[in-house]
Amino acid sequence: MNYLSVENVSKSFGERHLFKDIAFGINKDQKIGFVAKNGTGKTSLLNIIAGLESPDDGQVVSRKGITISFLPQEPDLDPSLTIEETIFAGDNPILKTIANYEKALLHMEEADAYQKAFDAMEAAQAWDFETQYKQILFKLKLDDLGRKVELLSGGQKKRLALAQMMLTKPDLAILDEPTNHLDLEMIEWLEDYFRTENITLFMVTHDRYFLENVCNEIVELENGKLYSYKGNYAYYLENKDARVAAWEAETGKAKQLYKKELEWMRRQPKARTTKSKSRIDDFAEIKSRAHERRNDHTVQLEINMERMGSKILEFHNVGKSYGDLTLLNKFEYVFKTGERVGIIGKNGTGKTTFLNIMTGALPPDTGKVIVGDTVKFGYYTQKGIAIKEGQKVIDVIKEFGDHIPLKKGRTISAGQLLERFLFDRKKQYDFVERLSGGERKRLYLCTVFIQNPNFLILDEPTNDLDVVTLNVLEQFLLDFPGCLVVVSHDRYFMDKIVDHLFVFKGDAVVENFPGNYSDFRAYEGGISNAFAKAEKEQAQLENKQKFEASITQTASDNKSWKEKQHKGALSFNEQKEHAKLEREIAKLERQKEEKQKVFLNPDLSQDEITEESIKLQKIIDDIEAKEERWFELSSKMEE
Numbered sequence: 094m095n096y097l098s099v100e101n102v103s104k105s106f107g108e109r110h111l112f113k114d115i116a117f118g119i120n121k122d123q124k125i126g127f128v129a130k131n132g133t134g135k136t137s138l139l140n141i142i143a144g145l146e147s148p149d150d151g152q153v154v155s156r157k158g159i160t161i162s163f164l165p166q167e168p169d170l171d172p173s174l175t176i177e178e179t180i181f182a183g184d185n186p187i188l189k190t191i192a193n194y195e196k197a198l199l200h201m202e203e204a205d206a207y208q209k210a211f212d213a214m215e216a217a218q219a220w221d222f223e224t225q226y227k228q229i230l231f232k233l234k235l236d237d238l239g240r241k242v243e244l245l246s247g248g249q250k251k252r253l254a255l256a257q258m259m260l261t262k263p264d265l266a267i268l269d270e271p272t273n274h275l276d277l278e279m280i281e282w283l284e285d286y287f288r289t290e291n292i293t294l295f296m297v298t299h300d301r302y303f304l305e306n307v308c309n310e311i312v313e314l315e316n317g318k319l320y321s322y323k324g325n326y327a328y329y330l331e332n333k334d335a336r337v338a339a340w341e342a343e344t345g346k347a348k349q350l351y352k353k354e355l356e357w358m359r360r361q362p363k364a365r366t367t368k369s370k371s372r373i374d375d376f377a378e379i380k381s382r383a384h385e386r387r388n389d390h391t392v393q394l395e396i397n398m399e400r401m402g403s404k405i406l407e408f409h410n411v412g413k414s415y416g417d418l419t420l421l422n423k424f425e426y427v428f429k430t431g432e433r434v435g436i437i438g439k440n441g442t443g444k445t446t447f448l449n450i451m452t453g454a455l456p457p458d459t460g461k462v463i464v465g466d467t468v469k470f471g472y473y474t475q476k477g478i479a480i481k482e483g484q485k486v487i488d489v490i491k492e493f494g495d496h497i498p499l500k501k502g503r504t505i506s507a508g509q510l511l512e513r514f515l516f517d518r519k520k521q522y523d524f525v526e527r528l529s530g531g532e533r534k535r536l537y538l539c540t541v542f543i544q545n546p547n548f549l550i551l552d553e554p555t556n557d558l559d560v561v562t563l564n565v566l567e568q569f570l571l572d573f574p575g576c577l578v579v580v581s582h583d584r585y586f587m588d589k590i591v592d593h594l595f596v597f598k599g600d601a602v603v604e605n606f607p608g609n610y611s612d613f614r615a616y617e618g619g620i621s622n623a624f625a626k627a628e629k630e631q632a633q634l635e636n637k638q639k640f641e642a643s644i645t646q647t648a649s650d651n652k653s654w655k656e657k658q659h660k661g662a663l664s665f666n667e668q669k670e671h672a673k674l675e676r677e678i679a680k681l682e683r684q685k686e687e688k689q690k691v692f693l694n695p696d697l698s699q700d701e702i703t704e705e706s707i708k709l710q711k712i713i714d715d716i717e718a719k720e721e722r723w724f725e726l727s728s729k730m731e732e
Contacts, residue, residue, distance in 0.1 A: 094121040096159055096265050096293055097142065102151035104137050111137055112317045114151070119265065124287070124294040126304040126326070129314035131531025131559045132520075135297050136166070136269060138314070142295065143267050155265075160186065162263035166270050166530070168254030172243035176235050176253060179242060180226050183257045190217045195664045222260075223669065229256045232282050233275075234440070239676075248274030259286070268296035272303055273556055276439050277582050277610075299558055301326050301585040401430055401547050402467040405576060406451065410460035412601075413446060420446050422601035423460070428576055435587045436580045437610065438597025444580050447597070448472070448550055451578070471546025475553050478537040480525050487511060487521040489536060490543070497543050514539040515562070530557040538566070547575035555583040584610050667726055674723045681716045688712060 096119050103113040111134030119125065129135045140146040142153055143163035155161060174182055181188060190213045197203070197210035214220060230236060233252040242250065251274045258266060272280050280300065287294060287307045298304060304311065304326040311322045311329035320336065322329040406428040413421040420443030428434075436444050449455035450462060452470050478489070490497075490507040497505050505513075511521050514535055528536065534557050541549075549570075555563055567589050570577060581587055587594075587610040594613055596604040606613050688709045692702070 095119075095156060096121055097153065097155045097161070099142065100152050100154060102138075102141060102148040102153065104134060104141065104146075104148055110317065112314060112319075115314070115317075115319050116151075117312060117319055117321065119293065119295055121264075121293055122291070123310055124308045125296070125310045125312055126308040126329075127295065127297045127312050127314070128304075128329070128560050129297075130515075130561045131535065131557075132529045133314055133317075135314070135559075136529070139163070139267055139269050139295075139297060140165075159264040160261065161265045161267065162258045162261050163267045164254055164258050164269060164271055166251075166273070167247075168250055170242045170250055170254060172241065174242055175239050176230065176242070176245075177238035179253055180230075180257060180260060183261065185257075185261045187217050187219050187222055187260070187262070190214060190219050191222065194219070195666070198664070226256070226260050229259055233279060252279075255283075263292065265293045265295065268294065268298070270298055270557065271296060272298055272300045272582065275582065277437060277584065278439065280582060280584075299555055299560060299563060300583060301560060301563070304329075304560075305585075399467055399469055399545070399547055401575065402465050404463070404465040405430065405468055406465065406548070407463040408460070409463070411450065411457045411462060412459035413443070413450060413455075413457050419601040421450075421457070421603070424603060426605070431574065431576065433577045433590060433592045434579070435591035435594045435610065436578065436597065437587070437594055437613070439599065442597035442599045443601075444597055445475070445552060447595075447603075448552055448578070448580065451550060468548050469544075469546050471541045471544055471549045473538060473541045473549075473551045473554050475556075478525070478533055478540065480533075482526070484525050485522050486516055486525060486528070486536060489525060489540060493540070493543055498545075510539070510543060515565075531559050531562065534558055535562060549573065549575060549577045551577070551579045551581070553581055554579070555581055555586050667729070671723065671726045674719050674726070678716060678719050678723065681712055681719070685709070685712050685716065 098118045099116055101114045101116050103115075104111045115138075127135060127138070137146060141148050143161070143165075144153070145163070145165075170179055171182065190210075194210040194214050197207040200206065227238075230238065230253075233256055235249065235253055235256065242253070245253065255271060271283065275283065280303065284303055284306055294307070296308075306325070308325055310324070311326060313320045313322070313329070313333070320333075322332050324332070408424050408426045411421050411424040412419070436447065438444055446455060450457055452472050453462070453464070487507055490511060493507075495507055497507065497510050499505055508518065508521055512518070516532075516536070520532075525533065525536070534554070538554065554566070558566065563583075563586065567586065570590050577590070579587065579591060591609055593608060594604075594606040594610065596606050596613065598604060606616075608616070688705065691697070691705050697705070
C-alpha cells in the first residue's frame, strides 16, 4: 500500500540546484534511511515531504486518511507549557478517542454511541495512555513532568518532540536526525522501539548502526539523482561499491567512444543523410557522459605534528565536585604515545568536565594534572564554530594565515586547504551562516586540525555530519599518529576508532575497559538487559494496577472494570488531576517544612519574620485548597 509519492520534485536556491525531477514512493511498513552529503538538500527534501516547504516543480501526494508526523532537528514547542501539558496539547488522535469515550460515559443510555466509543478505545489501546507517555518520558530522561518547556535545553526539547511524535503512533514518521542529543542507552532503546513497532519510517540519521538495525531500505541522493537499495546499511555499502564500479566501467567505454566520434566529427562529413544527422545529435550526449566525474574527494591534511616526548598527560588523585555531586574522586591515569580512548556514559556523569580538566580549561579540586612540554591539544567542542555576521568560509581559515605550513617545509593556501575539506571554490565564498549544520561542523574540524595538534580531543564530532563525511573523517583519524580522546554516542564511529574506553558510571566511578563499545555491550549487556526488562515489566504491572484501581468502584469486586457501571468513576481528566494534586500537596508540604526551619534562625529581624510568616501562610493556604479538591475527587471515587 502506497502511503506517499514524491513526483518529479525539484528545488533550487538561486543558482544552486539541490535536486531536479526526483521521484520515489514510500509504502506501508517500509523503514527508509535517507543518505546524502551535507548541503545537498536532505533537510529541504524532508521539509517538502512534510509540507513545510514547497518544491519549485513537482508535487508530493499522500494517501487520504493516514497520519503523518514530522520530527525536525529544531522542534517548535510552546515555551509556556510544561512537559506533561505539551503531551496533551499535541494533535494526538488517542486524546480525541479518550475524550469521545468520556463523553459517551455521560450518556450511557445511547448504547450504540457508547459501544462505538468503547471499541475505539480498544482499537487504540488507549486505556493505559498515561502509563505509555510516562514510560516514554522516563526513558528519554524527562521525568520532571511539571518543568516548563522554556527551561529545557535544546536536547531536552528534541527529546520531548520525539516523545510527542511517538505517542501519536503515526502511520508514517518523518525524522531528521532522531538520535541527536540521545545518550547510548536512549539510542539503543529507540532503535529497538522502531525495529519492532508497526510504523513506516523515512529518516535522516548519521548513526550507521541505527541504519543497519532499523532500516530495510536505503535511499541515497547523489549529484541530484536518487539511488535506492532494498536492504540495510551493510547491503547499501556493498551494492553502492558495485554501482560505482559499474559507473566507472561505463565511463571508460564512453571516453573511448567519445574519442572515436570526435575524430568522425572533425572530418565534417559532407553527406547529410538521416543516419549522419542522428549521429551528430547523439554526439552531445556521448560527450556529456564521457566528461562526467564523481565528486568523491576525500579530506586530506598532512599534519605537521610535533613529536611527542616521553611525558604526555598524567592524572594523579584528581577529584572534582559541584556541591554534593562528585564527578571524579582520586582518578589516576597516565597516557601513553598513540593512545586512542573513547569516553562513554550517561549525560551528567562528568564526561565534558573531564575533557575540560584535561585541557586546563577547568582546574581540579584535588590532585594534579601534568601535561608534557611537547603536547599540543586540538579540542573540538560541542559548541561548534563561532559564527561572525558577514564572514565568509575562506575568511575563517585566513584567520590562521593565508598559507598554512605542512610537512617538510611546504605550505598550502587557505583555498587549497578548504578544497581538501570538500569546500569547492564557489562554496569558499559563501557566508558561514548559510552553511548547513553539517558543513559548519566540517569547517570547525578544519580549524582544529590545521593547528597541527598531536593530542586530539573530540566531543561529539559526529553530530550533524553526513555518512559520507563520517567515513572520510574515520579514515583520517585512523591515520592520525598522535593521541586521541573521543566522546561520542555514535557506536559505529567508536568501534572503528578507539582501542579502549573510559566508562563514566556516575558517583565518580570511571571504569577503564579494554575494548571498543561493542565489546563493552557484549560484556555487560546480558545482565543489564535482563534487569532492565524485569524492571520495565514490574513498572508496567504496577502502573496498570494503579490505573485500573482508580476506575474500579470497589477492590473486592471480581467483575472486569469494562463490565461495571461508570456512574461514580472519575473521568480521565479527573484521574489525571487527582494524581497531580497528590504530587503538588507533597511538594508544598516539603516547602512548608523548609519555611518553618527559617524561624529557627535567631538573627531574623522583625520585618524578616513578618515577611517569612506571610510566605508560610501562603503555602498553608495552598495546601488547604488543594487538599479540599483532593478530598472532593477521592469521595467521588468511593461513591
